Amino acid sequence: MISIDTRTGTASHPNFSHGNTLPLTGVPFGMNYLAVQTAGENGAWFFDPESRNYQGIRLTHQPSPWIGDFQHCLFNAVPQGSHDATGVYQPDAATFSPALINIFDEHHQVRTQATATARGGALRFTSHAETLDLQMNAPDRWQVLRHDENSIVLQLQNFAASEDSNFSMYLALGTDAQIDWFAATVLLDKTQSGPFTTPVTAGGTLILPGTNDGPTTVWFATSFISPEFAQRELAKLRPQSFFSLAQANQTTWDDKMAIFQVQDRHADRVQTFYTNWYRALLYPMRFYERDEQGSPVHYSTIKQTVLPGRLYTNTGFWDTYKTSFPLYALVLPEQYGYFLEGFLNSxxxxxxxxxxxxxxxxxxMPGTMADAVVADAVTKGIRPDLWPELLAAMVHGATVPSPDGKYGRPNLKDYHTYGYLPADIHESVNQTLDYAYSDALIGVVAKALGKNDLAEKYTKAGHNYRHLFDPQYGLMHPKDRSGRFVPDFDPFTWGTGFTEGSAWQNSFAVYQDIPGLINLAGGPRPFLRTLHALANAAPQFNVGTYGGVIHEMAEMSALSFGQIAISNQPSFHIPYLFALAGEKSATELIVKQLLLHVFNAGPAGFPGDEDNGSMSSWYLWSALGLYPVRPGFDDYVWGIPLFDEVTIQLPDHALNLTTENNADYLLFVKERIADGQPIDQATITHQKLIDTQQLTTDLQLLPSL
Incomplete structure (x- = not known):
């Protein structure tokens, strides 16, 4: 069994990120997760791995501290009458695993164990005290809807944002303790309390005094649909002991972990690989439930009613289309199809x-990057029954502006007029490059469906990136409405047309036509000179239109890896561009150094925001020795493998990856052999990869001449 500590990447704060993650316990792609809370006063940064404070177990849906949480609450148990709910724990003695939290509050002398299923879970409290107060704390609005001898149903309403101002979560709680309902209260603040049935409008704590003849178990279930859905889910959980639920959840993780079987002499690196795989399996989260017939249904915050079908949430496509979704397409294609159903329902x-x-x-974030998720499914043959409707949605987003800027492509009229977005528009370069990429992706899907005229139109539009290429610098350069490059261009200045970076990080997002980008630069040698200048430049920056230092700037500076800011998503593919331009040795050297020195399984395990599995998936791909540089175009670029041996369990067979002469000082690939045949190309198609059973890579000291 693989042991994973979920605290990876949690040593983060608003000014500097080692992941901006949470120590989440649940099941892959769950509807809820549990996390220890140590610092709720810090808002979205509510867990500090170095803090010894213990405030309780938080039911959370937070995908990123920059986005915030929704429908969250805090569970705890303290000896009856205790006025200070905050406890103290020993971080090194606690268990933080994907299937189990085990923590001992030394202040209150209460041990809390917690596990979470897809839509519910259980907590187990053990104490020598005769009675415990079971506590549930939530911000904003909530109320008790119903209760009986040892269960209760609540309606919670707290969220950072939603189209539905009355969006609710229904929380059903059941316990094996006997609740003293006459003594049950709602604590609104330190001095004011009321009956437990009091509706709460600005946050408070529900206190349920219960007998404690041995350990107390609290089962919980949630629903975004109705109290009845939550109660029905609770009824499935209550016959099961805490430990049987925890074991079932562990088995679920073990099954997913077994997709990759890694063998290597460096146990810490193997640990890092599986910890990243855990992170990659958390998002997107389920946002659908099952009706009495077992069919998927969901609450639509848009239509404000219950609708059939799957729905998913908590993913930002600008981050995850690059790495996470191509990984699911390779090893979890059936799950990928379910994701597509949900995105189509959206x-x-x-x-x-x-x-x-x-x-x-x-x-x-810029662009409509779910387009890449759709096109990647098309090129890999996933769910062709959905392709026509998905293509229609892609075209709608490319042609019909929304009055609400959250949806579709903002500033479409300008894009269609100029072929680019002018510099007076926020993030003009990144928006232009993303729109052009999406146009090319529409061409991919249209061609697969036999719509050749549409394919030709959008494939041509995919060349709009050329409008902003400045041959003087070999980089993208914002243009004004008259077609002139804006003056005083500085490739080290952030903002001014670019997103979370400068021209160095954001000029190479031309996934649909990298050969064309290389030609614009004057050919492979000038293109490589630009890449070498990027890699060898100091990690300096000018704050530009950001007006001050943001955490991404600090992280690039701390990484000190030139302008290859692998700390943020725009740079993810840059190390692999060297290979596509004919210098595979540079790709191998850069990638291996990043794998060896930048990532680990600890609280400081990431060089920047992990972002819903995207950075974890970058590590996974790179450690396997290949990378999906251009989702939607059916190929991977070779890098350099990290491990002695990895077996990947594909849906229909095992793919074995073996590395010979695998030593840290051997930085270059001598040869690759797939099923007995040498591979000389810089890329491999998806079909060729999944048809392969044995891939052997041999390393050497110097690159071949």
């Missing part, structure tokens, strides 16, 4: 494919 309800869901559209 499009049916809003008119547009989603961009950043939590719980509904947040409209964060």
């Amino acid at each position: 499009a049916k309800e809003t008119g547009y494919l989603p961009k950043w869901l939590s719980p509904d559209e947040r409209g964060m």
